[in-house]
Amino acid sequence: MSPGAASSGPGPRRGEAARWHAALDLLRLVRRQPGISRADAARALRLSSGSATEVTARLRTLRLVDEAPVAPTGRGRPTTALHAHPHGPIVAVVNIRHEDFQVAVVDLEGDVVEAGRGRHSGDDPARLVRRLRTILDALRRTHGDRLQAISVAVAGTVRHGRLVQASTLHWRDVDLSALQDPDRPGLPLLVGNDATLAGVAEARRGSGRDSHTMLYLTVEVGVGGILVDAGTPVSGATGAGGEFGHLPFGDPALACPCGARGCWDLDVDGRAMARHRGDPAPHDPWSYAADTIARAAGDPAAEAAVTRCAAALGRGVAGLVNALDPDGIVLGGFAVPLHRLAADALADGYRSGLMAFRRASPPPLLPASIGEQAPVLGAADVAFDAFLTDAGLAAWTGRQTP
Amino acid sequence: MSPGAASSGPGPRRGEAARWHAALDLLRLVRRQPGISRADAARALRLSSGSATEVTARLRTLRLVDEAPVAPTGRGRPTTALHAHPHGPIVAVVNIRHEDFQVAVVDLEGDVVEAGRGRHSGDDPARLVRRLRTILDALRRTHGDRLQAISVAVAGTVRHGRLVQASTLHWRDVDLSALQDPDRPGLPLLVGNDATLAGVAEARRGSGRDSHTMLYLTVEVGVGGILVDAGTPVSGATGAGGEFGHLPFGDPALACPCGARGCWDLDVDGRAMARHRGDPAPHDPWSYAADTIARAAGDPAAEAAVTRCAAALGRGVAGLVNALDPDGIVLGGFAVPLHRLAADALADGYRSGLMAFRRASPPPLLPASIGEQAPVLGAADVAFDAFLTDAGLAAWTGRQTP
DNA sequence: ACAATTAAACTCGCTACGCGAGCATAATGC
DNA sequence: GCATTATGCTCGCGTAGCGAGTTTAATTGT
Numbered sequence: 123m124s125p126g127a128a129s130s131g132p133g134p135r136r137g138e139a140a141r142w143h144a145a146l147d148l149l150r151l152v153r154r155q156p157g158i159s160r161a162d163a164a165r166a167l168r169l170s171s172g173s174a175t176e177v178t179a180r181l182r183t184l185r186l187v188d189e190a191p192v193a194p195t196g197r198g199r200p201t202t203a204l205h206a207h208p209h210g211p212i213v214a215v216v217n218i219r220h221e222d223f224q225v226a227v228v229d230l231e232g233d234v235v236e237a238g239r240g241r242h243s244g245d246d247p248a249r250l251v252r253r254l255r256t257i258l259d260a261l262r263r264t265h266g267d268r269l270q271a272i273s274v275a276v277a278g279t280v281r282h283g284r285l286v287q288a289s290t291l292h293w294r295d296v297d298l299s300a301l302q303d304p305d306r307p308g309l310p311l312l313v314g315n316d317a318t319l320a321g322v323a324e325a326r327r328g329s330g331r332d333s334h335t336m337l338y339l340t341v342e343v344g345v346g347g348i349l350v351d352a353g354t355p356v357s358g359a360t361g362a363g364g365e366f367g368h369l370p371f372g373d374p375a376l377a378c379p380c381g382a383r384g385c386w387d388l389d390v391d392g393r394a395m396a397r398h399r400g401d402p403a404p405h406d407p408w409s410y411a412a413d414t415i416a417r418a419a420g421d422p423a424a425e426a427a428v429t430r431c432a433a434a435l436g437r438g439v440a441g442l443v444n445a446l447d448p449d450g451i452v453l454g455g456f457a458v459p460l461h462r463l464a465a466d467a468l469a470d471g472y473r474s475g476l477m478a479f480r481r482a483s484p485p486p487l488l489p490a491s492i493g494e495q496a497p498v499l500g501a502a503d504v505a506f507d508a509f510l511t512d513a514g515l516a517a518w519t520g521r522q523t524p
Numbered sequence: 525m526s527p528g529a530a531s532s533g534p535g536p537r538r539g540e541a542a543r544w545h546a547a548l549d550l551l552r553l554v555r556r557q558p559g560i561s562r563a564d565a566a567r568a569l570r571l572s573s574g575s576a577t578e579v580t581a582r583l584r585t586l587r588l589v590d591e592a593p594v595a596p597t598g599r600g601r602p603t604t605a606l607h608a609h610p611h612g613p614i615v616a617v618v619n620i621r622h623e624d625f626q627v628a629v630v631d632l633e634g635d636v637v638e639a640g641r642g643r644h645s646g647d648d649p650a651r652l653v654r655r656l657r658t659i660l661d662a663l664r665r666t667h668g669d670r671l672q673a674i675s676v677a678v679a680g681t682v683r684h685g686r687l688v689q690a691s692t693l694h695w696r697d698v699d700l701s702a703l704q705d706p707d708r709p710g711l712p713l714l715v716g717n718d719a720t721l722a723g724v725a726e727a728r729r730g731s732g733r734d735s736h737t738m739l740y741l742t743v744e745v746g747v748g749g750i751l752v753d754a755g756t757p758v759s760g761a762t763g764a765g766g767e768f769g770h771l772p773f774g775d776p777a778l779a780c781p782c783g784a785r786g787c788w789d790l791d792v793d794g795r796a797m798a799r800h801r802g803d804p805a806p807h808d809p810w811s812y813a814a815d816t817i818a819r820a821a822g823d824p825a826a827e828a829a830v831t832r833c834a835a836a837l838g839r840g841v842a843g844l845v846n847a848l849d850p851d852g853i854v855l856g857g858f859a860v861p862l863h864r865l866a867a868d869a870l871a872d873g874y875r876s877g878l879m880a881f882r883r884a885s886p887p888p889l890l891p892a893s894i895g896e897q898a899p900v901l902g903a904a905d906v907a908f909d910a911f912l913t914d915a916g917l918a919a920w921t922g923r924q925t926p
Numbered sequence: 927a928c929a930a931t932t933a934a935a936c937t938c939g940c941t942a943c944g945c946g947a948g949c950a951t952a953a954t955g956c
Numbered sequence: 957g958c959a960t961t962a963t964g965c966t967c968g969c970g971t972a973g974c975g976a977g978t979t980t981a982a983t984t985g986t
Contacts, residue, residue: 447760
């Protein structure tokens with residue numbers, strides 16, 4: 123595959139696309155910096171003031187951006203602030219987690235305009251899918267044509283939009299295409315791994331904001347994450363990239379439920395803590411890890427288990443830094459308390475695992491800053507990435523795509 | 525960092541850029557498919573025949589493309605084949621290896637129009653740099669303004685265009701910016717790791733041609749490589765990505781010269797073979813590996829050493845597939861004979877290290893198909909990537925970049 | 927040999943984007 | 957109140973790309 127391949131597939135023709143080029147750039151900018159002034163936007167996009175007038179006027183009548191007066195800051199004619207239009211495009215987001223789910227409606231600015239949640243038993247994926255369909259149908263009815271995509275984050279491995287493995291959910295090979303709306307067959311349905319999407323959100327809006335290449339790592343049951351390069355997740359050919367927990371950093375004698383041996387997963391989560399404390403393998407490694415971390419302050423065995431996991435985490439992170447060369451590492455899930463409670467062990471494992479030339483200025487380890495909403499915001503981000511293209515805008519403006 | 529960031533830096537203004545958009549796309553297409561017919565190109569770029577006429581005419585007068593008549597294949601007016609212009613832009617490429625170097629001049633099509641090579645003692649990087657400067661100066665004099673970039677591939681770790689570590693060359697922190705031409709200070713100088721650039725060439729023109737996300741791995745002294753996603757190398761924040769050999773897949777008791785422990789490097793190359801054969805650590809692991817591989821046919825100890833290295837290679841590849849999700853793996857260097865001589869051991873290590881859901885259709889292991897020229901062609905590829913931009917084209921057409 | 931057919935290149939008027947220059951407007955500062 | 961400053965608006969101009977019609981160079985059939 124080569125970059126710069128011309129789109130020979132369906133989509134608007136060249137001239138059409140060129141005409142909307144500046145408009146697209148402006149929308150992307152507004153999404154990245156909501157409330158940016160029109161004057162600043164014109165400078166950033168290198169548009170003349172005449173063109174800026176023309177483009178914003180066009181986008182206003184299309185209900186894509188809204189212009190609000192802004193309190194004057196200095197001399198000169200005051201400018202206006204650009205925002206998502208109150209009746210502009212929105213995406214519906216679902217985040218399927220271990221025992222519950224979140225639903226949200228997000229606008230172009232990344233604002234959550236509507237949010238809900240619910241619990242699920244987890245034993246019947248088909249039932250959950252039906253339930254989510256009902257909720258999404260209701261959203262479609264209230265929001266109508268404003269809805270431009272459905273984006274799903276799920277706690278499991280996703281390939282080509284299919285959930286192929288979800289160990290914490292005890293699901294295998296669940297087809298989520300039933301979430302598609304039959305009344306709007308063209309409506310894009312995007313499916314992604316929750317850690318991948320959380321990483322996207324952290325890279326664009328969270329602790330990874332200033333990194334060019336950010337490595338996101340989260341420990342729950344095992345290790346998940348993603349490398350986000352210039353805002354784009356490196357999720358491989360099928361979308362299943364980022365399963366860093368199944369790199370063989372650990373003891374080859376230990377078999378992983380994934381089918382391989384010596385997986386890093388087994389060295390950093392509740393299962394590792396149980397081994398270190400001499401307990402049998404826990405049924406619920408997540409709760410076991412939470413419990414061990416809670417006890418670490420007073421209980422020496424728990425503290426030692428936490429320390430050993432932190433060291434294993436640090437060593438693995440160092441290996442990934444050697445291989446992938448990020449300039450920022452963002453930690454989520456249990457990696458945050460591991461980092462807090464055993465900073466020295468983690469830093470030692472990290473430093474000593476780095477190639478010597480990297481030790482002068484190793485990339486910083488930062489705790490995630492978005493929290494529970496991260497997968498939701500990341501899912502909205504990738505959905506708007508897909509919308510803010512020639513084809514997506516063509517659909518909104520009513521132009522047909524041949 | 526977010527994608528779609530508008531270029532607020534220097535470069536041609538928007539209107540200028542838009543005007544050359546189709547021309548750029550056509551040049552990129554000609555580079556990817558030299559000799560493509562004008563009619564096919566117009567279809568691929570979705571240009572009307574009128575626009576195609578206009579664009580090609582413009583590019584012809586600018587000495588960027590050349591049109592040659594083509595033997596008619598069927599009915600209808602025969603079309604013309606698009607090629608790099610014989611007086612069009614070229615890049616100078618240098619590949620610095622262990623004991624020798626290659627120099628080449630490559631055109632837009634990827635054809636090597638001039639090639640040379642030389643040996644170097646390796647003990648004095650400054651002397652080599654001076655020598656290369658002389659050669660590059662001569663190239664500049666013969667080719668004049670046709671020269672659009674200098675692109676350097678080097679057998680070592682590169683960060684921000686600086687060579688920070690080259691263990692086989694026994695160099696540390698060499699500044700290659702002296703290769704810059706003082707008479708043409710604007711001439712871009714690009715520096716990259718040789719395995720990274722070989723991976724780019726394999727992904728675009730070699731065995732990885734049909735992969736979307738290709739993992740390139742080469743064994744020489746240690747393991748190098750790169751993940752190439754949609755033609756773009758994922759080389760991290762500073763350009764030092766792809767050092768997969770320094771992932772801790774191996775025995776933590778073994779110290780690696782890089783400063784870390786348990787590096788994969790130590791399990792797959794000549795050093796590993798020496799351990800397995802009970803020999804002391806070789807001074808020249810490359811030659812030791814070559815020798816062991818040569819003996820593997822008859823010598824059981826050598827054969828066993830090769831088999832163990834192949835198994836270690838397979839296990840590591842599986843881990844990388846789990847983490848990065850490529851759809852094609854291209855093997856270079858000693859990985860090719862390891863794969864040939866111990867196919868079963870490699871395949872067993874590979875299969876058993878994969879997550880279960882990947883085993884149904886694991887990405888294929890393919891030998892590299894370009895060979896020695898791969899770093900040179902890859903270096904030319906990235907140089908032309910940089911040239912085929914608004915700014916690069918502006919420089920060629922004589923427009924000034926504000 | 928000479929049409930008929932076919933695919934591609936060329937010509938030309940049309941539309942719309944973005945530019946730039948000039949003008950209008952709304953704030954600050956003296 | 958008036959100069960200053962930053963911004964938005966108007967309008968003529970240049971150019972890309974389209975599309976429809978025309979021309980050209982090959983094959984295919986009689």
